[in-house]
Amino acid sequence: MTKVSPLAPKGGFPPLPAIDGARFSHVQAGVRYAGRPDVMLATLCPGARIAGVFTRSSTRAAPVLDCQEKIGLASDAGAAFLVNSGNANAFTGKNGAETVAALSRAVAAALDLPATRVFTSSTGVIGEPLAHERITSKLNELVAGLSEGGIEGAARAIMTTDTYAKGSWVQLQTANGPITIAGIAKGSGMVAPDMATMLVYIFTDADIEQPQLQETLSELTARTFNRITVDSDTSTSDTLLLAATGKGPQPDTLVDFQEALGKVMLDLAHQVVRDGEGASKFVEVRVTGAADEADAEKVARSIANSPLVKTAIAGEDPNWGRVVMAVGKSGAVADRDRLSISFGPILVAENGWVSPEYSEEKAAAYMKGQDLVIHTDLGLGEGSATVWTCDLTHDYITINADYRS
């Protein structure tokens, strides 16, 4: 097996608490991998509300299209998430939708749910039909294995080339007792021709209506999962599902809930970047002083996605010239002579030139760290944005240039 990313959180998988109304299970179905769990099932109690966000790709995989259709349908029934690794059921022609329908029907029958309340995701090889009977033949075993404590096993079953399982949780106090939020994720390790797919499932016992749940999730996604980048490429299968069972209290305010959910989402998003292909550095790209937030985001993405910036970081080179280049090509309003750039606490460039107090030696020492901050201030306005990324290393090439067969 691949060795665990050097950027993995210390201490291993966190001890996720049970979520009242949610149960989890996993099996070895041999979809593609042998000798490891590759299917997870999560079930939600009747009345659970489901929200979701999905890849914006115009070549979305069949399971994504199916989830998008179902997410808006109101229902008081229970619900289920079925997720397999090993095969993405993507770009498989008409076969794709038929497979999703077959899986949904089978899970619905096994759990006595409407098929519209079964959400499926698939991650793995694309362009090959998913042998869904390998999954359906294990449904009884999956259902029998359901337990409130099964979330860690579920997190492991959805890994593809992830080097560690990803989980996060928080508890939020309310006037009527605590709300618990716990989530799992996979991404973005990748082996050709799998997509660097990101799958995220978050569960809470909060009592919150679906429209609020969806709105909160969409807003937070813009500041968390949509602000991370490994290689600028976008999967056809990215999926984030959020289930609120309603077994716990209502949040005192929506803002409280937003803040708590945001913590879990940001933590999981960071864990995805920390498992980026070949990553050896975790980088926070912070942009301030832009004309507006949209411009700040453009600049942050341009820096975070630049191969020249990312290779410089891999080489532990405080190469601020490449940051200037990335600002310049971003399309945002910028004035070369008002830019300032810092690497961590070290002011590198200001007023269109290297800072008079800059020490190459100190900057080079800083770049040897594992967690880095690159801060660019455009000196123009109030717009700010942060994007998280990793470096671009030889291991990225090795992982992605390997021949498939």
Next chain:
Amino acid sequence: MTKVSPLAPKGGFPPLPAIDGARFSHVQAGVRYAGRPDVMLATLCPGARIAGVFTRSSTRAAPVLDCQEKIGLASDAGAAFLVNSGNANAFTGKNGAETVAALSRAVAAALDLPATRVFTSSTGVIGEPLAHERITSKLNELVAGLSEGGIEGAARAIMTTDTYAKGSWVQLQTANGPITIAGIAKGSGMVAPDMATMLVYIFTDADIEQPQLQETLSELTARTFNRITVDSDTSTSDTLLLAATGKGPQPDTLVDFQEALGKVMLDLAHQVVRDGEGASKFVEVRVTGAADEADAEKVARSIANSPLVKTAIAGEDPNWGRVVMAVGKSGAVADRDRLSISFGPILVAENGWVSPEYSEEKAAAYMKGQDLVIHTDLGLGEGSATVWTCDLTHDYITINADYRS
């Protein structure tokens, strides 16, 4: 020295013909490199018309800003292009513009020209002041060395980490005799912290007015130099200058001239890609059937810039799934089930799935070639576009992750 790119044109530097009214020279000024020519001078006869296109970066270097100001000024005087390698005079604060002014004044005095007719470019390390007196102290030598046959030496003097000098030429017949067009270029080899700057200088004896010259150049740039990509990054110094001496005939039609100039520009653009950092494959990304040309270009750029596509090519992997991914993330209108993808003559995918006649073995054999064509048809409309790129290899990382000092 670096070994010559495996993708370099066979036969070495082409025998560029003299252009009546243009003379060339080069010297070793020791700007940064020792023991090699690093400054070129080109002079144009009185009445020569000058056109130019420049990087769109918002952090453009001082020489670029200066050229842009001068390019629109009408003049019947002669003109000069002065180009140095080793230092880009970029992001050097106020110092940058002062250096450009000093160089322009010195060349103008040496050649008895107005300073507004002296165009300078600089390529190399950024953020360090350019020691312009090293160049001005060699001006007498440069002027003494001017000759009609000196263009190959000029091409070599502007190289930075290019692995070969780049030249191209054509002759265009007219009712009044031939028009000759000859050009040189550098790019896009790069050593940290140099930018992968592209500099191009094209000379013709055609008798053509400045507005037509500029319009033709701008139009052709959109289909040649703006359709190549090595790593999606954009230099702060990219410059293309075109001089027409007027010593030869007028073209019979502007279209004739456009076509001839386009050949030189496309050839030079391809040579730049063929010298991309670490490149082992030259790839033509052709997109047809898009809703319109803008969409076609979006898709072509998305494929050509995708690290996952580029690493697959480096790995000689016919990974059409990554092409589907790149189409999906491009932002262009696309329908997964109408896409078809070919690698060279091999139809790989159609109707949203792998083609029934597809043979992985044949596709893998095709990918072992050095010049590849990836053709995506979106099946929607008449929009088409072509972008040229290279693969993303371990050598790219090695070149760009090396520490500066």
